[in-house]
Amino acid sequence: MSTQVDSTLALATSPRKGRRLKVKRRNTRGAGRMLVGLLPLVLGLALWEALGTDQSFSFPRPSSWWAAASDMWQAGELAPALRRTVLTFVLGLSASIVVGSALGWLIGASTRFHQALNPILEFIRSTPSVAIVPVATVLFGVSMRMSIVVMLTAIIWPVLLSTTTARRTITPVRLEMGHVVGLSRSDQMRKVVFPSLLPAIMTGTRVSASQGLIIALIIDIIGSGEGIGRVLVEKQQLYEAASVWALMVIIGLLGLVANGLVGAVDSYVQRGWRTES
Amino acid sequence: MAGDAQTNDEPEESASSPVYELKEVAVDLTGVLGTRRILSDISLTVHQREIVGIVGRSGTGKTTLMRALGGLTAPAAGELLLNGEPISGTPEGVVTIFQDYGNALLPWRTVAKNVALPLEGRMRRSEIRERVDRAIDSVQLRGRENDYLNSLSGGMQQRVQIARALAVNPAVLLMDEPFGALDALTKASLQDVLLDLHSHNDATIIFITHDLDEAIYLSDRTFVISGDVSAGDPGHLSLELDVELPRPRHQVRTRESPDYLFLRHTLGDAIDLARG
Ligand SMILES: Nc1ncnc2c1ncn2[C@@H]1O[C@H](COP(=O)(O)OP(=O)(O)O)[C@@H](O)[C@H]1O
Ligand SMILES: [Mg+2]
Numbered sequence: 001m002s003t004q005v006d007s008t009l010a011l012a013t014s015p016r017k018g019r020r021l022k023v024k025r026r027n028t029r030g031a032g033r034m035l036v037g038l039l040p041l042v043l044g045l046a047l048w049e050a051l052g053t054d055q056s057f058s059f060p061r062p063s064s065w066w067a068a069a070s071d072m073w074q075a076g077e078l079a080p081a082l083r084r085t086v087l088t089f090v091l092g093l094s095a096s097i098v099v100g101s102a103l104g105w106l107i108g109a110s111t112r113f114h115q116a117l118n119p120i121l122e123f124i125r126s127t128p129s130v131a132i133v134p135v136a137t138v139l140f141g142v143s144m145r146m147s148i149v150v151m152l153t154a155i156i157w158p159v160l161l162s163t164t165t166a167r168r169t170i171t172p173v174r175l176e177m178g179h180v181v182g183l184s185r186s187d188q189m190r191k192v193v194f195p196s197l198l199p200a201i202m203t204g205t206r207v208s209a210s211q212g213l214i215i216a217l218i219i220d221i222i223g224s225g226e227g228i229g230r231v232l233v234e235k236q237q238l239y240e241a242a243s244v245w246a247l248m249v250i251i252g253l254l255g256l257v258a259n260g261l262v263g264a265v266d267s268y269v270q271r272g273w274r275t276e277s
Numbered sequence: 278m279a280g281d282a283q284t285n286d287e288p289e290e291s292a293s294s295p296v297y298e299l300k301e302v303a304v305d306l307t308g309v310l311g312t313r314r315i316l317s318d319i320s321l322t323v324h325q326r327e328i329v330g331i332v333g334r335s336g337t338g339k340t341t342l343m344r345a346l347g348g349l350t351a352p353a354a355g356e357l358l359l360n361g362e363p364i365s366g367t368p369e370g371v372v373t374i375f376q377d378y379g380n381a382l383l384p385w386r387t388v389a390k391n392v393a394l395p396l397e398g399r400m401r402r403s404e405i406r407e408r409v410d411r412a413i414d415s416v417q418l419r420g421r422e423n424d425y426l427n428s429l430s431g432g433m434q435q436r437v438q439i440a441r442a443l444a445v446n447p448a449v450l451l452m453d454e455p456f457g458a459l460d461a462l463t464k465a466s467l468q469d470v471l472l473d474l475h476s477h478n479d480a481t482i483i484f485i486t487h488d489l490d491e492a493i494y495l496s497d498r499t500f501v502i503s504g505d506v507s508a509g510d511p512g513h514l515s516l517e518l519d520v521e522l523p524r525p526r527h528q529v530r531t532r533e534s535p536d537y538l539f540l541r542h543t544l545g546d547a548i549d550l551a552r553g
Contacts, residue, residue: 176349176375177373177375177381180367180371181442187397187398191383191397
C-alpha cells in the first residue's frame with residue numbers, strides 16, 4: 001500500500017507528468033473540440049467521485065480536492081505561492097521573449113556572428129532546459145531576480161533560435177524593397193524586418209511558454225523554496241494526497257491559461273495574413 | 278490629368294536632358310566562385326520620359342544592370358550618372374519594381390497599406406490617402422484596398438507593386454521583368470495600364486524583359502544584352518534599336534504593322550546571334 005502511495009505521488013510531482021498533460025491539452029485546442037476533448041475527463045472524475053471513498057490514501061475523491069484547496073487558501077498558503085510562481089513565469093517568459101528576439105535578430109543579421117555562435121547554440125539547443133536549472137541556480141542563486149535569470153537561461157532558446165533563423169532567411173528582395181522605396185533605417189526595422197520576424201518569435205514563444213511553467217515549478221522546488229511547486233512537494237512529503245491532487249489541477253489550469261493567452265496573442269498579431277510561409 | 282501639376286515635385290528644366298548616362302560601366306559580383314565580371318563596357322544614355330527596354334537571354338546580367346541603375350550594386354569601373362551625379366545608395370525618385378512581387382510586398386499589410394508604405398511619415402494623412410486612392414485607381418484595384426495580399430492573384434499583386442511605385446510619383450521607374458511571371462492576358466492588360474499611365478506622366482521607364490514582343494510593344498528604344506558570364510564573356514549591349522512606332526499603341530493593330538514585324542525580325546536575329 002505505501003509503495004503505491006509513493007509512486008502515485010511521485011508521478012504527480014514529476015515534471016514529466018506535467019509535460020504529458022500539456023500534450024493532451026495541445027491536442028484539444030479550439031473551443032468546440034476542447035469541450036468534447038474534456039468530456040472523458042469529466043466523466044472519469046464523476047465516476048471517481050461516485051465510486052471513491054474519502055478514506056482512500058492515494059485516490060481521495062475529487063470533492064476532497066476542493067476542500068483541500070480551500071483549506072490551503074484559508075491557511076494563506078495558496079495565494080502567495082501562486083503569485084510567486086506566476087510572477088516567475090511571466091517575468092521569465094517576458095525576459096526571454098525580449099532578450100531572445102533581440103539577440104536572435106542580431107545574430108541572424110550577421111553571418112560572422114552566426115558562424116561564430118552556431119556551435120554553442122546547437123549545443124544548448126540540444127540540452128534539455130530542465131538540466132540547465134541546477135547549473136543556473138548554482139551560478140545565479142535563488143532570489144526573485146535570480147529566478148528570472150534562471151528562467152531566461154532555460155527557456156530563451158526557442159525564441160532566440162527561431163528568431164535567428166527567421167532573420168537569416170528574410171529574402172533579400174524584401175530588404176532591398178525597403179531601401180528602394182526610401183524607408184529610413186528605423187522604419188525599415190519597424191515596418192519590414194520586425195514584422196517578418198514576428199511569426200517566428202511567436203512560434204518560439206509558444207515553445208518557451210510551455211517549457212516555462214515546468215521550469216518555474218522546478219525553480220520553486222530546487223531553487224527559491226517558494227511558490228506552488230514548493231507547496232506541492234511539501235504536501236507530498238506530508239502525504240496530503242487531496243492537496244497534491246488539487247495542486248496538480250491548479251497547475252494544469254495555469255498551463256491551460258498560459259498556452260491559451262500565448263495562442264490568442266499569436267492569432268491576433270497574425271490575423272489576416274496567416275498563409276505566409 | 279487633374280492633380281498632376283500638384284504632384285510633380287520638380288518642373289522639367291530641359292526635356293531632353295539625360296536622366297541616366299552610363300559610360301563603359303562594368304559590374305563585378307562576388308559569389309562562392311569568387312569575384313566575377315558580370316557586365317562590361319555598358320554605355321547608354323536615357324532621356325526623360327523615354328521608355329527603354331532591355332532584352333536578353335537569362336544569365337546575361339539584366340538584373341545586375343538594373344540593380345546598378347537602382348543603386349543596389351556599385352559599378353566596378355566606368356561612370357554611372359543619374360541627373361549628372363554619380364549614384365550613391367538608392368537614389369530618391371528612382372523606384373525599382375521587382376519581378377518577385379511576392380517578396381517585394383508585405384503580406385501583413387492590406388493593399389492600401391502596402392501602397393502607403395513609402396509615404397508614411399512624409400506627408401499629411403489626407404494627402405497619403407489621396408495619393409493611395411489615385412494610385413490604386415490607376416492600376417484598377419478599386420474595391421480591393423482592404424484585402425490582404427494572399428487573397429489576390431499574381432497579376433493583382435504585381436499591380437499593387439506598381440501602385441506603390443506610382444504613389445511616390447517617381448522620376449524613374451526601373452522594372453525587372455515586371456510581367457514575366459504572369460499569364461499572357463494579364464500581361465497584355467498590365468502593359469496597357471503602364472502605357473496609359475506613362476502617357477499622363479513624366480516618368481522615365483527602364484524595363485527588362487526576355488519577351489521580344491513586350492520589348493518592342495512598350496519601348497521607344499530597345500537594347501539587346503548578350504554574353505555568357507559563366508564562359509568568361511560578361512554581359513554587354515550588342516544592339517540598340519529605335520522603336521518608332523506611333524503611340525498610343527494597340528495590342529492587336531500595333532503588332533500587325535509592317536514596321537513592328539521588321540523590328541521583331543531584327544531583334545530576333547540579334548538574340549539568335551547572341552546565342553552564338
Ligand atoms: N551575387 C552574385 N555573385 C556572383 N555571380 C552572380 C551573382 N548574382 C548573379 N550572378 C551571376 O551573374 C550572371 C547574371 O545574373 P543576372 O544579372 O541575374 O542575369 P539575368 O537577370 O539576365 O538573368 C549570372 O550568370 C549569375 O549566375
Ligand atoms: Mg533576372
